Amino acid sequence: MAILEVEDLKIYFPIKAGIFNRTVDHIKAVDGVSFAIEEGKTYGLVGESGSGKTTTGRGIIGLEHITAGSVKFNGKDITNKKKKTKAISRDIQMIFQDPYSSLNPRKRVRDIIAEPLRNYENLTKQEEKKRVQELLELVGLSPESILKYPHEFSGGQRQRIGIARAIALKPKLIIADEPVSALDVSVQAQVLNFMQDIQKELGLTYLFISHDLGIVKHMCDDIAIMYKGRYVEQGTKEEIFNHPQHIYTKRLVSAIPDIDPSNREKLFQFRQEVQEEYDESYNEYFDSEGLAYSLKPISETHLVALPEKG
Amino acid sequence: MWKFIVRRLIITFPQLIVLSIIIFLMAQAMPGDALTGLVDPNIDRAAIEEQREKLGLNDPWHIKYVDWISGIFQGDLGQSFRYKMEVTELVEQRMINTFWLSVATLIFTYIIAVPLGIISGRYNDTLLDSSITGYTYIGFATPLFIFALVMLWIFGYQLQWFPTGGSVAPGTEPGTIDYVMSKINHLLLPALSIALIQTVSTVQYLRSEIVDTKQRDFVITARAKGASESRVYNRHILRNSLLPIAAFFGYEITMLITGTIFVEQIFSFPGMGQLFIESVLQRDFSVVNAVVLLFGAAAILGALISDIILSVVDPRIRIK
Amino acid sequence: MGDKLLEIKNLITSFRIGDHYYAAVDNVSLTVNKNEVLGIVGESGSGKSALAFSVMGLHTKAKIEGSILFNGKDIVSLPKSELNGLRGDDMSMIFQDPLTALNPLMEIGAQISETLILHRPQMSLKERKDHVIELLNMVGIPRPEYVYEQFPHELSGGMRQRVIIAIAIANRPELLIADEPTTALDVTIQAQILDLVRKLKSEMGSGVILITHDLGVVAEMADRVAVMYAGQVVEIADVQTLFNNPKHPYTRSLLNSVPAEGQDKLHVIQGIVPALQNLPREGCRFAERIPWIESNTHEKDPVLHEISPGHFVRCTCYKHFYFPEEPKEAKVYGNTRG
Numbered sequence: 001m002a003i004l005e006v007e008d009l010k011i012y013f014p015i016k017a018g019i020f021n022r023t024v025d026h027i028k029a030v031d032g033v034s035f036a037i038e039e040g041k042t043y044g045l046v047g048e049s050g051s052g053k054t055t056t057g058r059g060i061i062g063l064e065h066i067t068a069g070s071v072k073f074n075g076k077d078i079t080n081k082k083k084k085t086k087a088i089s090r091d092i093q094m095i096f097q098d099p100y101s102s103l104n105p106r107k108r109v110r111d112i113i114a115e116p117l118r119n120y121e122n123l124t125k126q127e128e129k130k131r132v133q134e135l136l137e138l139v140g141l142s143p144e145s146i147l148k149y150p151h152e153f154s155g156g157q158r159q160r161i162g163i164a165r166a167i168a169l170k171p172k173l174i175i176a177d178e179p180v181s182a183l184d185v186s187v188q189a190q191v192l193n194f195m196q197d198i199q200k201e202l203g204l205t206y207l208f209i210s211h212d213l214g215i216v217k218h219m220c221d222d223i224a225i226m227y228k229g230r231y232v233e234q235g236t237k238e239e240i241f242n243h244p245q246h247i248y249t250k251r252l253v254s255a256i257p258d259i260d261p262s263n264r265e266k267l268f269q270f271r272q273e274v275q276e277e278y279d280e281s282y283n284e285y286f287d288s289e290g291l292a293y294s295l296k297p298i299s300e301t302h303l304v305a306l307p308e309k310g
Numbered sequence: 311m312w313k314f315i316v317r318r319l320i321i322t323f324p325q326l327i328v329l330s331i332i333i334f335l336m337a338q339a340m341p342g343d344a345l346t347g348l349v350d351p352n353i354d355r356a357a358i359e360e361q362r363e364k365l366g367l368n369d370p371w372h373i374k375y376v377d378w379i380s381g382i383f384q385g386d387l388g389q390s391f392r393y394k395m396e397v398t399e400l401v402e403q404r405m406i407n408t409f410w411l412s413v414a415t416l417i418f419t420y421i422i423a424v425p426l427g428i429i430s431g432r433y434n435d436t437l438l439d440s441s442i443t444g445y446t447y448i449g450f451a452t453p454l455f456i457f458a459l460v461m462l463w464i465f466g467y468q469l470q471w472f473p474t475g476g477s478v479a480p481g482t483e484p485g486t487i488d489y490v491m492s493k494i495n496h497l498l499l500p501a502l503s504i505a506l507i508q509t510v511s512t513v514q515y516l517r518s519e520i521v522d523t524k525q526r527d528f529v530i531t532a533r534a535k536g537a538s539e540s541r542v543y544n545r546h547i548l549r550n551s552l553l554p555i556a557a558f559f560g561y562e563i564t565m566l567i568t569g570t571i572f573v574e575q576i577f578s579f580p581g582m583g584q585l586f587i588e589s590v591l592q593r594d595f596s597v598v599n600a601v602v603l604l605f606g607a608a609a610i611l612g613a614l615i616s617d618i619i620l621s622v623v624d625p626r627i628r629i630k
Numbered sequence: 631m632g633d634k635l636l637e638i639k640n641l642i643t644s645f646r647i648g649d650h651y652y653a654a655v656d657n658v659s660l661t662v663n664k665n666e667v668l669g670i671v672g673e674s675g676s677g678k679s680a681l682a683f684s685v686m687g688l689h690t691k692a693k694i695e696g697s698i699l700f701n702g703k704d705i706v707s708l709p710k711s712e713l714n715g716l717r718g719d720d721m722s723m724i725f726q727d728p729l730t731a732l733n734p735l736m737e738i739g740a741q742i743s744e745t746l747i748l749h750r751p752q753m754s755l756k757e758r759k760d761h762v763i764e765l766l767n768m769v770g771i772p773r774p775e776y777v778y779e780q781f782p783h784e785l786s787g788g789m790r791q792r793v794i795i796a797i798a799i800a801n802r803p804e805l806l807i808a809d810e811p812t813t814a815l816d817v818t819i820q821a822q823i824l825d826l827v828r829k830l831k832s833e834m835g836s837g838v839i840l841i842t843h844d845l846g847v848v849a850e851m852a853d854r855v856a857v858m859y860a861g862q863v864v865e866i867a868d869v870q871t872l873f874n875n876p877k878h879p880y881t882r883s884l885l886n887s888v889p890a891e892g893q894d895k896l897h898v899i900q901g902i903v904p905a906l907q908n909l910p911r912e913g914c915r916f917a918e919r920i921p922w923i924e925s926n927t928h929e930k931d932p933v934l935h936e937i938s939p940g941h942f943v944r945c946t947c948y949k950h951f952y953f954p955e956e957p958k959e960a961k962v963y964g965n966t967r968g
Binding site: 526528539546 | 686688710711713714715716717718719722723725727730731732733734735736744745748749781783794797798
Binding site for chain 3: 048049154156157184185186187188189190192193196211212213214215217218219251252254255256257258259260261262264267268271
């Protein structure tokens, strides 16, 4: 069964203008997005800046007001904040992009990690300390560091503190918003490996939001490509990377740098071809406003945004 | 930009109304009313009560407020019980005096602040910077009224370079060059006294802005273009650093108000500040109300002017 | 290879922390030839940006020792006014963050014009404007006349980066230093910007120093690559050799930590890059991060060894390096890749 089902999600932001600051229009940050994530899987949400991928994640966890559509967690509707029970909110946690600004610099590691515990569980001081130390050990940090402050840690270590906080309540779903983009290559590897390990250990489901296709390819089972608030293509990793159907996906995939310098010329030429195809067929793939059409299935798992006629 | 200014103006009105309501309610909360000081205490209480009713002094507060505020719009600020004259008339000349004192002070403030702030910011952590920062700390620590007294004693009484009181030498004919020169002469010492103290916050602010802007990436871009240090400062750092100083202008005006209250008193300069202190001491409440209202309005207008200046010089606001 | 454009010899760039100077660039020697892209790879704290800033003379508070020969002339000791004559003209730089590298209060046109005013004062107003419009066209900015009068905040990140490139190439520099030019950009924009840099390079025949932490970008762009760790160059080779036959443990570790086809688990480099004041100053600096390698395999004072023409590796420990997750015997002297 799908652990998370998102149905026709819309998140609009008002544009205010004029002397009285009235709402004149809306920015459709997320404009009719539907998907489902199976338990224990990693679902990748990919897009360039402004595509609405982060807003989607924030909407699901309740950090943005949902304009329309529904979000179901384990079959229960959690679209409306009031309907969300405490049990559900503790089951969904988020890891943020920037390990430097998402941790309160004036709080000790102990208090940062214990914060969700204090909100949801009644633990004695001793129990709380023990749990925090266990969590620190789980994320590969020394249990003695509970009295340190965030600035005493490196970027990768901070991101692991963020992860420790996110998994403190043993959630079922973690929304990871660009969890490694602020980190160095070797530290990235550390955090990604670790995310995979705890996924196996705790049976976690990830909604993995990223702009880095290489990392998404490494981490995710299913992938969706977003552009201007809409889905352009959705499919398995294999389908997206080896048989992309939408011109936007093709262009995105072709732009990934190849680590093998011998493929250089081939890659340039391929990119050139894709770009030409993109320029030529742009009008076929996007409507008059430059937005993607609605998704049409081309196989059981592979959905592509194509115009009505085919 | 126009949209921004119009919107900003619209916000100003409710601010002014709230200010006037607060001042009105405060005045109401004070013991006594307009009749208290005017009538002979031996008059029959019932007659006073009747008079009160007739004058509308027993009306609910919002009706009285509307009366008062519509009076203000017609230029009627009430009667001063001490001077037995219209407050408007009483305030007019003093307002002009304070206005010029403020202008002179602001000019001095910036004449001192801009070069000191620039030097201090550009050559930060040098001896020169330390001495300028040292001056600002002394400025912060020195109470204005003591400093003004010292200035008066040294330059007014000991050296006798400046007059020690009033706003113009007695006997000079308004409109003549002598009159203007005498006015200016009377302004200089009080204005300089306020400016020397008040400028320190601007110096510090400008210094930290420059130190901050120096490290911004676009400054590196400018150096990488091959721009000389002086060009980097004049074209890139200064303009970006002066921007927040413009926003500081409103605050500057608020500080001026407190400044003039002390300094006018010390220099017996016939301005709003002096009038304010006198009226408070004499419990001349209609005058106090009027002066506080004008001070408040000046502060709000100061903020408005800051925002407008900012909208003119900052393209990020200008376009919106 | 071709003519030497830039020759860095024993460069030491140190910063003062407390009472001591600490070298962020520690005895680096490199050359850049004309019409060549030298990639410099390293993580944060490796000293790669400090190196670029030293070449451009952009450090305001660093102590710089050694020599940097630009067309044979030492520019370390050059008076400021002469250096300003070079910067923006014969050598120029593209910066990492397009959102902060432009003056927010100046029109785009004026920011590009400035570098022309400084180096070609004889140009008339009209010539200058025409040239700026042409530059905007060259870097692929649509409606250049309109953008000329716009302010930075009105442009997207990719467009601003193009403006920064336009500033850098305005006077057709012989040396172009690009410091993480695409890190802040989306992949499709990155591909466009890299393409642009490549085209401009071949058109102008400039030498390019490309500094990045992104191995994919280097693999695509560079002719030769230098890998930096803790202020030192640990390996230099032409791009094919470096990616297909990497030798230094750090290079190999770095390559293995990037997600690649068919890779299940990423390699994790133990420990962290130490802060500047805690960098090891003696012996092999990478030793503490590969503790399973016996200490007697490291040189006491590691130097660069030329193991094949143009391929230099620092320290002898590379001969004994293996990944702990692999069986030792199979890998000791062999290649891991290719």
